[in-house]
Structures are given as C-alpha cells and as structure tokens.
Amino acid sequence: MYNRYIPPAKEQRAAAPPPVSAPAPAPARAPVHPIPNPVTYARFVPAHAAGDRVQRPTAEPKRIVFDDADFPPIDPSKSKRTDEELFGKIEEKKEKKSRSKESKVRTKGDGSVEGDGKEPKPKKRKDKTKEDGETEVDVKEPKPKKRKRDATEQAAPSGQESANEQDAVDEAPEPVTAADEKPKSKREKKKKIKPQDSNLDANAVDADTDDIRKRHKAVFAKVEKALQSKNQSQDANEEDDEAEPEVEHGLEPLPQPEPVVFDESKLTYETLPPWLASPVRVGPDTSQAFTELGIAPESAKILESKGFKDAFAVQTAVLPLLMPSPDRQGDVVVAAPTGSGKTLSYVLPMVHDISKGRITRLRALIVLPTRDLVHQVQVAIEACAAAFAVNGGKRVKIGTAMGNKVFREEQSAILAEEQRYDPEGYEKYLQKQERFVNLQDSDEEDDNLDLGRSQPLPYHVTAHASKVDVLICTPGRLVEHVSKTPGFTLDYVRWLIVDEADKLLGQDFQQWLNIVTDKLRSGRPGARDFPASNKTGVRKVILSATMTRDLSLLNGLKLSRPQLIVVEGTKAGEQSLPALLKEFAIKVREPSLKPLYLVDLLHSKYMVAVNPDTATDGASVELERSDSESSSDSSSDPDSDSDSDSDSSATSSSPAKQQQRATPTPTLPTTVLIFTKSNEAALRLSRLLALLAPDLAPLIGTLTSSTKTSRRARTLRAFAQRKIRVLVASDLVSRGIDLLHLEHVVNYDLPISATSYVHRVGRTARAGRGGCAWSLVEFAEGRRFWREFAGEGGEGVSRIVRAGKVERVRLAEGEEEFGEERVRVYEEALGRLQREAGEGRR
Numbered sequence: 148m149y150n151r152y153i154p155p156a157k158e159q160r161a162a163a164p165p166p167v168s169a170p171a172p173a174p175a176r177a178p179v180h181p182i183p184n185p186v187t188y189a190r191f192v193p194a195h196a197a198g199d200r201v202q203r204p205t206a207e208p209k210r211i212v213f214d215d216a217d218f219p220p221i222d223p224s225k226s227k228r229t230d231e232e233l234f235g236k237i238e239e240k241k242e243k244k245s246r247s248k249e250s251k252v253r254t255k256g257d258g259s260v261e262g263d264g265k266e267p268k269p270k271k272r273k274d275k276t277k278e279d280g281e282t283e284v285d286v287k288e289p290k291p292k293k294r295k296r297d298a299t300e301q302a303a304p305s306g307q308e309s310a311n312e313q314d315a316v317d318e319a320p321e322p323v324t325a326a327d328e329k330p331k332s333k334r335e336k337k338k339k340i341k342p343q344d345s346n347l348d349a350n351a352v353d354a355d356t357d358d359i360r361k362r363h364k365a366v367f368a369k370v371e372k373a374l375q376s377k378n379q380s381q382d383a384n385e386e387d388d389e390a391e392p393e394v395e396h397g398l399e400p401l402p403q404p405e406p407v408v409f410d411e412s413k414l415t416y417e418t419l420p421p422w423l424a425s426p427v428r429v430g431p432d433t434s435q436a437f438t439e440l441g442i443a444p445e446s447a448k449i450l451e452s453k454g455f456k457d458a459f460a461v462q463t464a465v466l467p468l469l470m471p472s473p474d475r476q477g478d479v480v481v482a483a484p485t486g487s488g489k490t491l492s493y494v495l496p497m498v499h500d501i502s503k504g505r506i507t508r509l510r511a512l513i514v515l516p517t518r519d520l521v522h523q524v525q526v527a528i529e530a531c532a533a534a535f536a537v538n539g540g541k542r543v544k545i546g547t548a549m550g551n552k553v554f555r556e557e558q559s560a561i562l563a564e565e566q567r568y569d570p571e572g573y574e575k576y577l578q579k580q581e582r583f584v585n586l587q588d589s590d591e592e593d594d595n596l597d598l599g600r601s602q603p604l605p606y607h608v609t610a611h612a613s614k615v616d617v618l619i620c621t622p623g624r625l626v627e628h629v630s631k632t633p634g635f636t637l638d639y640v641r642w643l644i645v646d647e648a649d650k651l652l653g654q655d656f657q658q659w660l661n662i663v664t665d666k667l668r669s670g671r672p673g674a675r676d677f678p679a680s681n682k683t684g685v686r687k688v689i690l691s692a693t694m695t696r697d698l699s700l701l702n703g704l705k706l707s708r709p710q711l712i713v714v715e716g717t718k719a720g721e722q723s724l725p726a727l728l729k730e731f732a733i734k735v736r737e738p739s740l741k742p743l744y745l746v747d748l749l750h751s752k753y754m755v756a757v758n759p760d761t762a763t764d765g766a767s768v769e770l771e772r773s774d775s776e777s778s779s780d781s782s783s784d785p786d787s788d789s790d791s792d793s794d795s796s797a798t799s800s801s802p803a804k805q806q807q808r809a810t811p812t813p814t815l816p817t818t819v820l821i822f823t824k825s826n827e828a829a830l831r832l833s834r835l836l837a838l839l840a841p842d843l844a845p846l847i848g849t850l851t852s853s854t855k856t857s858r859r860a861r862t863l864r865a866f867a868q869r870k871i872r873v874l875v876a877s878d879l880v881s882r883g884i885d886l887l888h889l890e891h892v893v894n895y896d897l898p899i900s901a902t903s904y905v906h907r908v909g910r911t912a913r914a915g916r917g918g919c920a921w922s923l924v925e926f927a928e929g930r931r932f933w934r935e936f937a938g939e940g941g942e943g944v945s946r947i948v949r950a951g952k953v954e955r956v957r958l959a960e961g962e963e964e965f966g967e968e969r970v971r972v973y974e975e976a977l978g979r980l981q982r983e984a985g986e987g988r989r
C-alpha cells in the first residue's frame with residue numbers, strides 16, 4: 148500500500164522552481180517511492196469565478212489505491228503504453244551509458260572500477276535523488292500535475308483533437324500521471340534489464356535504443372511540449388493562488404431574500420365589514436325637536452304631553468334613517484347605553500309608518516327576551532300610537548305573544564276568524580277534512596294540513612284576519628304561532644325589531660331567527676310596500692346597550708345595507724355606562740356576615756335621593772302595604788314568591804310583626820334595586836332583610852323569574868308608585884326594565900360578566916337622570932371585580948367605558964365590628980329562616 152499523500156505548504160509550492168528547467172530527469176524519478184493518484188480534494192470554484200478561464204472539476208472521486216500484486220504482468224510488445232513506459236528506462240540506460248563513458252574517462256584518471264557499469268542501481272539512484280532536490284519537489288507535488296491538466300484543458304481547442312492532446316499530456320509525465328502503472332514497468336524493467344546487465348553487449352543495447360528512439364521521438368516531443376504547458380499552467384495557477392481568497396472560498400455574500408417587514412401597526416376593526424368598522428357616531432348630548440325629525444307637529448305635541456319633549460341623542464340619529472325618505476334606506480343596528488331612549492327611536496318611525504295604512508294586518512314584529520320587556524314596550528307603543536292617530540292617521544293596534552295566557556286565548560287575541568261564502572273553498576275544506584280523518588288511522592303525517600280553529604258554515608270558508616298591526620313577542624312564543632296558528636302569516640310584515648339583540652342572538656330560542664327570516668323572505672308582490680315611500684321589503688332594526696360585533700351572530704339576521712349607529716362614548720366593541728352614573732365598592736371583610744353589610748348600607752347616609760325631584764319626595768314613607776303585597780293575594784297564588792312570604796310572615800303573632808308595629812315610620816328617601824345571583828338567593832335575602840331591618844320590611848319587594856307574571860307586574864307598579872322602595876331581584880330584570888325613578892342599584896352578589904354588570908347598573912341613571920351603583924365585594928372577588936368590572940389593574944382589562952372611576956367606600960369606622968348583639972340577632976334570623984323554609988317544604 149502507498150502512503151497517503153500530504154500536500155506541501157503553499158509557500159513551499161510557490162518557492163519551487165518550475166520543473167521545465169529539468170524536463171529530462173523527471174522520468175528518472177520513477178524509483179522514488181511512487182505516489183499513485185493521491186486522494187484529491189474537491190475545491191469549490193464558483194461558476195462565475197471560473198468564468199471562461201478554467202473549467203475546473205468541482206469534485207473528483209477518491210481514487211482507489213491498488214497494491215502491486217493486483218496487476219498482472221503486461222506484455223510490452225502488445226501495449227503502446229508499455230513501450231512508452233520503457234522509454235523512461237531506455238533514457239535511463241542511455242544516461243547510464245553516457246555516465247559509464249564519463250566514468251571510464253574518470254577511471255582512467257582515478258583508477259576506479261565504476262566505469263564498468265556494474266555498480267548497484269539503487270545506490271546510484273539514491274545519489275541522484277540526493278543531488279536533485281528540484282526533482283524531488285517536482286515529483287512529490289501533485290498540484291502542478293493537476294494544474295498541468297487544467298492548463299492543458301484550457302489550452303485545448305475542442306473535440307477529438309483536444310482529447311488526443313489530453314491523452315498525450317496525461318501519459319507524458321509518466322512518473323506522476325501514470326503512477327498507478329509504474330509498478331508494472333518496474334517489474335518489466337527488472338525482467339528485461341537484468342539480462343542486459345548480464346548478457347547483452349553494448350551494441351545490442353544501442354540498436355534497441357535507436358529503434359525505440361525512432362518510435363517514440365514524437366512522444367518525447369510531446370513531453371517537452373507538455374512540460375512547457377505545465378510551466379505556463381503553473382504561472383496561471385500562481386495567479387489563481389493569489390486570487391484564491393476571493394475565488395476559491397466562495398464566501399462572497401449569497402443572494403439573500405428580501406427582509407420581511409413586520410407590520411407594527413395596531414390592529415383595528417378593519418377586518419370587519421365597513422358598516423361595522425365605520426359606524427355613524429352621535430354625541431351623547433345631541434338633542435333635537437321631534438318636528439325637525441319628520442314628526443308632525445300634532446304628534447310632537449302629544450308626545451310632549453307624555454314627557455317626550457325633544458329627541459334624545461340616539462333618536463336624533465335613528466329617526467332620519469327610519470322615517471319615510473326617498474334616500475337610500477337599509478337596516479339599522481343601534482349600540483347605545485342603557486336608558487338612552489333606544490325604544491322610542493324605533494317605535495316612533497314604525498308607528499308613524501303603520502298609521503299611514505288603513506287595513507289592519509300584521510306589519511311589525513318586535514322580539515324581546517322577557518315578558519316584562521314585552522309589557523314595557525307595549526306601554527311605550529300605546530303612548531305613541533295615540534300621538535299618530537291624528538290627522539286621519541290609523542290608530543295602531545298592538546298585540547302581545549309571550550306565553551302568559553293559554554295558547555288559544557293568545558291566538559284569538561291576535562287573529563280573527565270570519566265566515567266567507569265560498570262553495571269551492573268549502574269543497575276543498577271537506578276533502579281536507581277527509582284526509583285528516585284518514586291520516587289519523589295511519590302513521591302518515593302532513594304538517595300542512597290546516598283545518599282552522601273552527602268548522603266553517605256550509606258553502607263558506609273560515610278566513611283569518613290579523614287583529615293587530617304590531618306583535619310584541621318573546622321568540623319562543625313567536626315560533627309557536629308561526630308553526631301552529633292557522634292563518635298566522637308574516638307575509639305583510641315590513642318591520643322586524645330585535646331589542647336586546649345580543650341576548651336574543653346568543654341563544655337559540657327554538658331557532659326562531661332562521662324560521663322568522665325564512666318567512667320574511669317570501670311574500671306576495673306588493674304586500675310589503677311602504678305607503679309613504681317607494682320602498683318595499685322588511686326594515687330590520689337591531690338594538691342593544693351591549694351590541695355584539697360577532698359577525699357570525701349578526702349574519703343570521705340577513706341584514707340588507709345595514710348602518711351601525713353608536714352613541715359617542717361607546718367605542719367600537721366596548722360597553723358604555725350612563726354619564727351620570729356613580730359607582731362604589733364596599734369591601735366585605737366577613738362574607739358570612741354579608742347581609743349585615745347590606746343592612747348597614749341601606750341605613751347609611753349614602754342612601755339618599757340622587758335627583759332633585761325625588762329629594763322633595765318626603766324623607767319618610769307611610770307604613771302602607773301595597774295591594775300587591777296582601778297576604779290573601781299570596782295565599783291564592785301557588786307561584787307566589789317570598790316577597791309575599793316576607794310580608795305574610797309578619798303575622799300579628801310573630802315577633803317581627805310586633806317589632807314592626809313598634810318601629811317608628813321607616814325612612815328611606817330613595818329607591819333601591821338589589822341584585823342577587825339566583826331566584827332562591829333573592830327570596831332568602833328578601834326575607835332576611837325584613838328580619839334584620841324591621842323598619843324596612845314593609846318597603847321590601849321581590850322580583851324573580853319564578854314569580855307569576857301578574858304578580859311581577861303588580862310589584863313593578865308598586866315600585867313605580869314608591870310604595871315598595873327596596874326591590875330584591877335576580878338577573879331577570881337586569882335587562883331593559885325601565886324602573887321609573889330608581890336611584891340606587893346594589894350588586895349584593897357580583898354579576899357573572901361585564902355585560903351583565905352594564906345591564907344591572909344601567910337600571911339607574913336613565914334618561915339623563917343621576918344614579919348610584921354599589922357593589923359588595925368579598926375578599927376572594929376583589930381581583931376579578933377591579934379588573935373585569937372596574938377596569939383597574941392594567942389597560943384593556945375591562946371593556947366597560949365610564950365617565951369616572953369606581954370609588955372605594957367604608958360604611959363606618961370599624962365597620963367590621965358588628966358587635967356581639969348584632970351577630971346574635973343575625974344568627975337568630977338565620978335560624979328562623981331555616982325553620983320557615985322547613986315548614987314551607989312540608
């Protein structure tokens with residue numbers, strides 16, 4: 148095996164003189180330990196660096212190194228290459244001969260026997276090698292050889308000629324380029340030369356030499372030529388070496404991709420459709436006379452008499468969009484704070500439009516989430532209906548569908564049946580009737596089989612006619628009428644109002660929206676024409692104080708060219724509180740005594756009238772029970788809630804009743820709405836309050852979703868009359884309810900969300916009046932309250948927009964010390980509550 152080739156240092160190569168100065172000795176260097184084609188290392192030369200000068204191979208495979216024994220002896224006579232290899236040996240012989248002659252001359256001089264040519268060859272070669280350091284460098288250095296090849300390639304023209312020339316160049320410097328074949332020549336040489344050394348005479352050798360010289364003269368010439376090329380190549384490579392750092396390393400900057408420019412601008416609502424992203428904004432203090440907004444003076448006068456003198460901000464923005472106009476008209480979405488007057492903003496244009504018609508047909512649907520709101524809106528529309536029933540205007544008829552009556556009653560209230568002579572229609576009716584009987588005997592069903600509510604007279608048909616122009620309803624009951632009430636049609640409806648929309652869209656309510664919007668899409672031609680304008684179709688008005696920006700919810704409404712109206716201060720996506728609302732937080736250090744904190748608040752200096760008109764309302768209230776709170780009433784009402792309980796419990800024999808009688812006239816110069824987390828909590832707290840604060844007991848009422856509707860209405864009426872001044876409620880009334888002159892809202896239990904907080908505290912500070920909101924905050928709730936509701940503890944935590952800040956309030960110094968006596972009374976009251984609950988269950 149051969150030694151691994153180690154290339155010399157660059158400086159050494161540079162220092163080495165060009166081998167062209169000693170062309171002849173090169174073959175003689177063959178005995179030097181031969182180096183087969185060494186492992187060559189790929190040098191990366193970028194294409195552009197190589198240019199048109201040198202086409203370098205970018206990589207060469209590692210050569211396989213063979214052992215001498217791997218090669219069979221080659222017959223020189225059959226191989227041109229062998230002859231050529233022999234050329235080196237012959238040249239060596241020639242040289243030896245000439246030296247021999249010199250030696251003979253020298254022998255003659257110094258008496259040495261060297262001139263016989265019998266001196267061992269290795270020694271002679273060794274001496275030669277030592278003498279010729281130049282050659283040694285040449286042999287060991289592979290790079291020049293490589294470069295010679297490169298230079299040759301460069302010099303070669305092209306095609307076959309070039310290839311031939313390349314062959315010649317490769318073969319010529321045999322000791323280097325044909326190193327792998329060298330061992331064969333060596334053996335042959337030994338074979339041939341040995342007899343020469345021993346047997347052949349000088350003449351025979353000369354004859355051979357001349358013969359071979361002739362044959363290889365051309366080859367020798369090529370060797371010279373190749374060595375010259377090698378010299379040139381080396382020069383060229385030296386130039387390359389100088390340029391090496393630039394060219395060979397290929398470290399010039401690679402083409403880089405364009406740097407990514409990150410968008411650091413803040414996210415906006417531009418992903419929303421333009422109508423949502425760019426709402427129509429209106430200042431909260433904007434006000435305008437109704438007459439300027441298209442309301443007839445006569446109507447405006449009546450409105451004024453009912454307390455509506457000028458239009459509120461939201462009304463000034465919405466009315467022009469909804470009143471009859473030849474301009475572009477589309478659907479309207481309204482986001483305005485609680486108590487800002489959203490109801491009137493749609494009621495006025497709607498009633499104005501319907502009053503222009505003659506025939507009573509179902510023209511408007513108003514969908515609301517609770518019965519209390521249905522009732523409240525009914526009252527508002529009644530007031531406006533009167534205002535537009537002037538100058539020959541139609542008095543708009545209003546109906547409700549909220550499930551507070553049996554279904555048939557509700558059907559009769561909204562739809563009239565009349566007999567019309569129609570023999571053909573009667574025949575069809577009989578066929579239907581027959582099919583109906585057949586269906587009852589089979590498993591078949593036919594939902595379209597509508598026989599009507601009553602049997603028609605012979606040769607007559609039952610026709611249905613709407614009794615109302617406007618139907619105010621809860622979604623579930625509306626769906627029932629659409630699917631089950633014969634003759635109930637939405638074909639003539641041209642107003643769809645969805646109030647408290649985020650609530651209604653967020654819940655399924657029997658898929659009401661899909662069912663209703665489907666029905667509103669079809670209709671008879673001309674049935675939805677607006678009499679006072681050239682428009683046709685359904686106007687949709689969607690409202691909430693906490694309007695959703697959730698497109699997936701809004702899409703269900705199938706709005707047409709909508710516009711969003713925002714009362715300024717209500718930033719997009721945020722919930723705004725009334726400007727005159729003041730908020731307070733009271734820390735509850737001992738949650739188990741929380742009812743005592745409430746009692747202290749109700750008795751505190753803070754429970755005063757907020758608005759001037761209520762301040763004159765007398766500081767004391769007569770100890771008078773409202774009709775709604777009579778015990779007889781509650782006993783007859785199985786669904787009655789505990790406000791009656793609290794009152795009925797004050798029987799003549801009970802100590803509470805005795806205490807109540809002994810208590811001086813209660814003083815509560817204001818009204819309070821207390822929110823609890825559930826119906827049950829409201830009932831319990833109401834009763835507990837009555838026990839802990841007997842002076843307030845006659846003023847306490849309860850409002851829960853389990854309370855019978857009629858009873859709820861009575862309680863609200865009593866509250867409006869200030870007969871009840873403390874109303875304990877669950878979240879039932881947190882939305883939309885307009886409690887006249889309510890001044891204080893107390894969050895006894897914190898609401899479940901910021902939206903719920905906005906609706907709860909929005910029961911006060913309505914319609915430009917002042918109001919206060921109080922929150923009892925337990926230690927464990929502190930973090931959530933201040934972040935989620937009060938908006939403290941970091942920017943963007945709360946989405947609630949408010950004029951001021953939530954203030955921390957201490958009810959009294961040492962408030963946490965309620966005293967043993969008070970705690971004992973409290974525990975007694977709890978015990979009593981438990982007993983009453985047990986009795987109630989039995």
Ligand SMILES: Nc1ncnc2c1ncn2[C@@H]1O[C@H](COP(=O)(O)OP(=O)(O)OP(=O)(O)O)[C@@H](O)[C@H]1O
Nearest residue numbers: 455457458459485486487488489490692883885914
């Ligand atoms: N132009 C007006 N002039 C005087 N009072 C008005 C006017 N418009 C509305 N109001 C009164 O303002 C109060 C609040 O109105 P409304 O109930 O419509 O508020 P809202 O915006 O619907 O509130 P919520 O979001 O809580 O339902 C009502 O008592 C209503 O009678």
